[in-house]
Amino acid sequence: MNNTALLIIDVQNGMFSEKDPVYKASCLLKTLKQLILKARSKSVPIIYIQHNGREGHPLELGTQGWEIHSAIEPMASDEIIQKTTPDSFFHTNLAEKLAENKINHLVIGGIQSDICVDTTCRRAFSMGFDITLVSDGHSTWGSNGLTAQQIIDHHNGVLQGFTKIASAKEIHFS
Structure with missing residues (x-):
């Protein structure tokens, strides 16, 4: 039987700036909040990954932008892991x-589909973990002529080689 944890990557205030918020910001927060509630109801550990950005970065360490978004605020019993690269395992x-x-x-689940979520999924796979990527629980911004939705869809497709892909509604913690 699997021992499961919910991993929430980089859902920090700086990703939700008024002038350039992450794609479908409110839907993402709602989806992640529902997953967190499901996990809590089954005593599944919740681990928040918090990116420590450099000076001037939207997630600059110690700033308001660095803080985990209040809509999914961790409880004292949750684990918070600090990182400085896209790989949640590196250092x-x-x-x-x-x-x-x-x-x-x-x-x-979390942010950014094409950077930290992708890198962490691939690294976890290489380390032997069983992974479920929440298909509607990660987001990004448009880039290089692709819309954010195209990037999300692409990663849901590509990461099938490393993870199980499931919507938040399909995920049931036991």
């Missing part, structure tokens, strides 16, 4: 925390 204690709790299945 962090995430692998150790997962091992301590005998976690081998990760349900992953």
